[in-house]
Amino acid sequence: MLLTNKQSLILCGLMAGGIFVGGILDILNNFIVLTILTIVFLTIILNLFYFILNSKEEIEIKIEEEAENKNDSK
Secondary structure (H helix, E strand, O other), X not given: OOOOHHHHHHHHHHHHHHHHHHHHHOOOOOHHHHHHHHHHHXXXXXXXXXXXXXXXXXXXXXHHHHHHHHHHHO
């Protein structure tokens, strides 16, 4: 797994806080701030897709194992 649930929640809070503070201070047009927020956002999205794809693979593997176990018991 790329990130744990707790780390993902911390990154989401950091992203929301960064956008809020950046908006208040009017620094969202700054390249460095924009780059940091983009990296945090892409990390969250990458972790989401990684989790979804691995969950589907794990479910398919469990289904195949159950099917094999049923065939072996007959």
